[in-house]
Amino acid sequence: MKLDLLKQLRSENPIVFNIANFVTAQDVANGLNAIGALPIMSAEIQEASDMVKISSAVCLNLGTLTALQIEQMKVVGQLANEQKKPIVFDPVAVGASSYRQSVAEALLTGFQVAVIRGNAGEIAALVGSAWQAKGIDAGTGTGDLVSIAQACAVKYHCIVVLSGPTDLITDGQRMGQVNNGTQLFQLHVGSGDLLSSLVAAFTAVAPDDYFEAAQTACLVLAATGQLVAKQMTADRPGTFGIDLQDKLHLITVKEINKIASVR
Numbered sequence: 001m002k003l004d005l006l007k008q009l010r011s012e013n014p015i016v017f018n019i020a021n022f023v024t025a026q027d028v029a030n031g032l033n034a035i036g037a038l039p040i041m042s043a044e045i046q047e048a049s050d051m052v053k054i055s056s057a058v059c060l061n062l063g064t065l066t067a068l069q070i071e072q073m074k075v076v077g078q079l080a081n082e083q084k085k086p087i088v089f090d091p092v093a094v095g096a097s098s099y100r101q102s103v104a105e106a107l108l109t110g111f112q113v114a115v116i117r118g119n120a121g122e123i124a125a126l127v128g129s130a131w132q133a134k135g136i137d138a139g140t141g142t143g144d145l146v147s148i149a150q151a152c153a154v155k156y157h158c159i160v161v162l163s164g165p166t167d168l169i170t171d172g173q174r175m176g177q178v179n180n181g182t183q184l185f186q187l188h189v190g191s192g193d194l195l196s197s198l199v200a201a202f203t204a205v206a207p208d209d210y211f212e213a214a215q216t217a218c219l220v221l222a223a224t225g226q227l228v229a230k231q232m233t234a235d236r237p238g239t240f241g242i243d244l245q246d247k248l249h250l251i252t253v254k255e256i257n258k259i260a261s262v263r
């Protein structure tokens with residue numbers, strides 16, 4: 001685990017270009033800013049080239065896809081590959097519609113992503129594994145999550161982060177785990193969107209090791225949420241979101257190391 005990447009991120013302030021969903025764009029921008037990265041959101045295909053050029057990483061979020069946005073993602077994905085900028089792909093609710101499923105597959109074969117970050121339902125859908133996802137939520141299933149994550153990493157030749165109570169990080173062979181977190185993440189819409197963009201921020205400062213980047217991002221977010229939850233006397237999803245943003249700015253490597261539960 002390379003928590004020094006957090007210090008590096010805070011000194012380099014990488015620009016992360018997000019094609020975000022309209023539900024959580026502001027939370028994602030604020031979360032990135034709080035940790036020390038510089039967010040930029042753009043929905044215009046004509047500036048795709050300039051956006052990729054100024055950015056150190058790209059995060060593509062399928063949450064509120066439109067035909068126009070899919071075209072933008074295709075162009076941005078190819079430009080990012082050409083310019084060797086890492087791409088993180090968030091297949092929000094990919095199992096919820098066959099349209100979303102075919103779009104995700106087309107995008108993932110049209111360019112190479114560095115990391116796919118999704119919950120159990122989403123990663124299972126990408127590999128056609130039986131699972132009862134519930135819209136944007138992970139839902140339930142009986143499949144083995146380690147095997148599902150590994151199959152997805154092999155299928156798309158990338159790192160896969162399968163998030164949940166335990167985050168699994170894999171390249172198909174190596175397997176990492178982050179056990180930190182809090183159930184409050186599930187009460188706050190967009191925790192996963194933020195994680196995907198934080199993974200992008202960490203890939204920007206670890207171009208040689210996206211596995212480490214992804215695992216470190218998982219640990220930083222999960223540990224931050226855990227510390228925030230510990231201070232709360234009742235489950236308050238709104239307060240959690242605000243306090244999480246503050247704590248992302250304040251948290252130290254020392255604090256994270258104290259509670260880190262990783263493998």
Ligand SMILES: Nc1ncnc2c1ncn2[C@@H]1O[C@H](COP(=O)(O)OP(=O)(O)OP(=O)(O)O)[C@@H](O)[C@H]1O
Pocket residue numbers: 118119120136137138163164165166167180181182183185186188189190191192193194195218221222
């Ligand atoms: N029950 C839980 N206990 C601990 N941490 C959790 C739990 N559920 C989710 N998390 C954490 O929440 C964060 C987001 O992961 P999650 O799998 O909920 O994403 P998601 O389903 O895509 O969320 P969203 O749709 O709200 O964006 C991760 O850091 C993960 O570790």
Ligand SMILES: Cc1ncsc1CCO
Pocket residue numbers: 021023024063064092136189190193
């Ligand atoms: C609620 C919701 N619907 C589409 S995207 C989104 C935010 C979580 O990704």
Ligand SMILES: [Mg+2]
Pocket residue numbers: 092093119136192193
């Ligand atoms: Mg999600």
